[in-house]
Amino acid sequence: MxxxxxxxxxxxxxxxxxxxxxxxxxxxCQCEAPQNAxxxxxxxxxxxxxxxxxLKVLTQEGVVRMERRGRERKYSLNRSEIAQKLRSLADQxxxxxxx
Amino acid sequence: MxxxxxxxxxxxxxxxxxxxxxxxxxxxCQCEAPQNAxxxxxxxxxxxxxxxxxLKVLTQEGVVRMERRGRERKYSLNRSEIAQKLRSLADQxxxxxxx
DNA sequence: GAGATATTTGCACAAATATACAATAATCAC
DNA sequence: GTGATTATTGTATATTTGTGCAAATATCTC
Numbered sequence: 001m002x003x004x005x006x007x008x009x010x011x012x013x014x015x016x017x018x019x020x021x022x023x024x025x026x027x028x029c030q031c032e033a034p035q036n037a038x039x040x041x042x043x044x045x046x047x048x049x050x051x052x053x054x055l056k057v058l059t060q061e062g063v064v065r066m067e068r069r070g071r072e073r074k075y076s077l078n079r080s081e082i083a084q085k086l087r088s089l090a091d092q093x094x095x096x097x098x099x
Numbered sequence: 100m101x102x103x104x105x106x107x108x109x110x111x112x113x114x115x116x117x118x119x120x121x122x123x124x125x126x127x128c129q130c131e132a133p134q135n136a137x138x139x140x141x142x143x144x145x146x147x148x149x150x151x152x153x154l155k156v157l158t159q160e161g162v163v164r165m166e167r168r169g170r171e172r173k174y175s176l177n178r179s180e181i182a183q184k185l186r187s188l189a190d191q192x193x194x195x196x197x198x
Numbered sequence: 199g200a201g202a203t204a205t206t207t208g209c210a211c212a213a214a215t216a217t218a219c220a221a222t223a224a225t226c227a228c
Numbered sequence: 229g230t231g232a233t234t235a236t237t238g239t240a241t242a243t244t245t246g247t248g249c250a251a252a253t254a255t256c257t258c
Contacts, residue, residue, distance in 0.1 A: 006118065038235080049217085052236055072235080087185070089185055167254095170203065170205075172206095200257100212245105217241085219240095223236075227233095228229100
């Protein structure tokens with residue numbers, strides 16, 4: 001595995017590894033339709049500007065994708081892509097022998 | 100999901116989400132036998148004290164377990180446990196509809 | 199015990215991060 | 229256009245984090 005790839009994976013895990021961002025991910029998990037930032041604000045107890053920045057991180061890392069719709073921005077999870085990366089890591093960790 | 104649980108998961112992901120720590124995990128992935136800290140130092144380009152601290156974080160988060168053997172300390176991956184947690188998250192993310 | 203080896207802790211520090219509040223930008227409804 | 233709504237960006241700040249070097253701790257060998 002190349003260093004660049006490993007760095008990308010580390011960045012992804014770091015993006016997921018913050019309580020409020022993980023909360024946003026779980027919130028989006030449970031929504032079929034894309035959600036706007038205002039709605040997503042409700043699931044974490046921080047200022048909307050903070051949510052906006054967390055969503056930016058999640059977007060940059062490919063966890064989430066955003067589409068403008070009027071003055072709103074709709075966010076949704078890149079479900080299969082993220083799940084696949086997590087499973088791939090799990091497989092590498094789990095492949096062989098263990099207690 | 101309770102907040103405490105979510106925080107634990109976030110902490111786990113954060114532990115994995117740093118380049119040198121992830122490198123240590125990959126290194127341990129490829130070892131059958133537990134490795135000592137000195138050996139693990141070779142896979143990241145940092146001071147041994149830094150590796151020691153990273154291993155401490157990984158141990159605290161349950162990624163790795165340590166056993167003293169003389170003056171050495173042998174580290175090994177908690178493979179199945181970590182893999183299971185990652186798969187569980189993947190499943191939650193992936194359960195339903197997506198592009 | 200003396201010296202060598204393996205690893206961790208104390209200390210210092212620069213960089214990154216999460217956060218709040220205020221200001222700005224973009225769009226809608228009238 | 230005016231005002232309201234939605235969301236982001238500017239600024240400041242307190243905290244956390246990753247790091248290296250030196251000192252300390254623990255164990256082994258002689």
